[in-house]
Amino acid sequence: xxxxxxxxxxxxxxxxxxxxxxxxxxxxxxxxxxxxxxxxxxxxxxxxxxxxxxxxxxxxxxxxxxxxxxxxxxxxxxxxxxxxxxxxxxxxxxxxxxxxxxxxxxxxxxxxxxxxxxxxxxxxxxxxxxxxxxxxxxxxxxxxxxxxxxxxxxxxxxxxxxxxxxxxxxxxxxxxxxxxxxxxxxxxxxxxxxxxxxxxxxxxxxxxxxxxxxxxxxxxxxxxxxxxxxxxxxxxxxxxxxxxxxxxxxxxxxxxxxxxxxxxxxxxxxxxxxxxxxxxxxxxxxxxxxxxxxxxxxxxxxxxxxxxxxxxxxxxxxxxxxxxxxxxxxxxxxxxxxxxxxxxxxxxxxxxxxxxxxxxxxxxxxxxxxxxxxxxxxxxxxxxxxxxxxxxxxxxxxxxxxxxxxxxxxxxxxxxxxxxxxxxxxxxxxxxxxxxxxxxxxxxxxxxxxxxxxxxxxxxxxxxxxxxxxxxxxxxxxxxxxxxxxxxxxx
Numbered sequence: 001x002x003x004x005x006x007x008x009x010x011x012x013x014x015x016x017x018x019x020x021x022x023x024x025x026x027x028x029x030x031x032x033x034x035x036x037x038x039x040x041x042x043x044x045x046x047x048x049x050x051x052x053x054x055x056x057x058x059x060x061x062x063x064x065x066x067x068x069x070x071x072x073x074x075x076x077x078x079x080x081x082x083x084x085x086x087x088x089x090x091x092x093x094x095x096x097x098x099x100x101x102x103x104x105x106x107x108x109x110x111x112x113x114x115x116x117x118x119x120x121x122x123x124x125x126x127x128x129x130x131x132x133x134x135x136x137x138x139x140x141x142x143x144x145x146x147x148x149x150x151x152x153x154x155x156x157x158x159x160x161x162x163x164x165x166x167x168x169x170x171x172x173x174x175x176x177x178x179x180x181x182x183x184x185x186x187x188x189x190x191x192x193x194x195x196x197x198x199x200x201x202x203x204x205x206x207x208x209x210x211x212x213x214x215x216x217x218x219x220x221x222x223x224x225x226x227x228x229x230x231x232x233x234x235x236x237x238x239x240x241x242x243x244x245x246x247x248x249x250x251x252x253x254x255x256x257x258x259x260x261x262x263x264x265x266x267x268x269x270x271x272x273x274x275x276x277x278x279x280x281x282x283x284x285x286x287x288x289x290x291x292x293x294x295x296x297x298x299x300x301x302x303x304x305x306x307x308x309x310x311x312x313x314x315x316x317x318x319x320x321x322x323x324x325x326x327x328x329x330x331x332x333x334x335x336x337x338x339x340x341x342x343x344x345x346x347x348x349x350x351x352x353x354x355x356x357x358x359x360x361x362x363x364x365x366x367x368x369x370x371x372x373x374x375x376x377x378x379x380x381x382x383x384x385x386x387x388x389x390x391x392x393x394x395x396x397x398x399x400x401x402x403x404x405x406x407x408x409x410x411x412x413x414x415x416x417x418x419x420x421x422x423x424x425x426x427x428x429x430x431x432x433x434x435x436x437x438x439x440x441x442x443x444x445x446x447x448x449x450x451x452x453x454x455x456x457x458x459x460x461x462x463x464x465x466x467x468x469x470x471x472x473x474x475x476x477x478x479x480x481x482x483x484x485x486x487x488x489x490x491x
Contacts, residue, residue: 011234018226023219030215034207035188038163042190042205044155045165045176049203050195052085052148056130057196059083060116060141064134085147087127090140098140106131107138116198123167123174130198145174168202185210245349334373334460336483339408339415340365342376346383347406350391357391358399364407372415372480378456379480382464385449386419386476392442393423393474403473414462414479422473426466434466453478 059079079086090103098104106119111133119129119140126145132138145167156163156177164179181187190205347354347361354361372379387406394402403422410416426434433439437451450466457464462480469475 007234007237011230015223015226015230018230019223022222022226026218026222027214030213031186031209034209034213038188038205038207039190041155041163042165042192042203045205046190046192046194046203048150048153049148049167049201052150053194053196053199053201055083056085056141056143057116057198059086060130060132060139063089063139064132067134067137079141085144087142087144090142092138092140094136103129103131103140106140107133110138118199121169121172123169123172126174128199145176149176162207164206166204166206168204169200173204179206179208181206181208182210185213245351248345248349333375335376336371337374337376337379339370339372339417341369342379343383343406343408343417346380346387349384350387353388353391357395357402359391359394359402359404362403362405364405366409370408370410370415371483372462373483374460374462374480375456378460382453382456382478383417383419385453386417386478389449389476390419390421390423390474393421396424397422410482413482415482416480417478418475419478420469420473420475422469425468425472425474431466431468435464 077089079089090098092098092103092107098107100119102119106117106129110117110131116130116132119131121128123145127142128145129140129142131140151158158177161177162180163177164175164181165177167174167176186209188207188209190203192203194201194203343363343365347363387404390404394404401422405418405420407418407420408416409418430441435450435454437448439451450464454464457478457480460480462478465477465479467475467477
């Protein structure tokens, strides 16, 4: 039962660990894809806006080269029809002055830098001015930021895209695309200067990826797949455990049958030897008596001699049978065996029997291991028989009253296993004959199980005792000598 629970807990832990690792991997992959898409779009936005501001420099350079006389038709005023982002064009001829002081300052700066210069930035209205100093006339362009954006080539849908795009200049921000920025999750950012020094704006792009944008569907699929694989693995472990349990029970059953056969043969030999010995003694006595009778009893003597011979032959056959099936000497096969582990193995093998009878065994095991001198298979067989007897006794009481306790302790050089049940118990008459061969209280029993257990315990220099349990039930106590290291108190 503990191993099954351990397997379930291990399965749950593995499922949780693998699921978390897989979900984290899926989330990282999704975030990586989102970041790559964001950076690609941001680079396209920067390239498009950079092309526009460079185009503005080219327009102003063209104006400076194609200047017309002051009294001419001023064709530069038609630029707005060609370039929608140009709201108006202002011209300062030689000897004139600008109506705005900012334009004069920007012209001075433009003359020094030999390129257009910013005259003013009004991000609140979405406007800015460019001034180019030239001779004989200088020019100023007022630009519409909204029209500067090439929407036909824009890589994102401005109304629905979650990416916020802004132009930033000296603490002012003009929002090109609003996007969606929330709290929590992951934030991506892009920041790069436009390609024209005359319009020193920074392109800023922000992207907020929320928890709801993670690939939850794929995560659920992954969790279900991991659960299915682990369920198959647990089923395979259960099948393997059941197969091992069946093999171990088969092995114990084969050993039990051999030992039972030996017990049966020993009992038969014991039962047959007594009448055969009596027959032999009587026949020899008759032979002596007949020899004192008158002559002519040759036939009787011959018959009695044949009877004696046959009795001896029968006794010899029984003796040979006993020697053939006699159990090996357990004392020569003793080795250190841990009682706690042996009990755990026995409970594991009988786990289906406990479940079928709705019995939950209670273990009272010491912290320190108790190691005894025993023959491992014989010890397993004794514990197996005691537990099965207890389970069969508990079948006779209601389910709620079924209790089975297995305790281990060491004292006075002996390691002891106590098996206590809350079954119907034993009468004094049954208790007096409980280890007697062929004595049983069950209709289908042979009466050799407990007798065999006592014989095996005695063969390992131990003992097996039975007693009553108050207020109801039975108790069996198996004692075996402690292993030398354990009896000396060594670890």
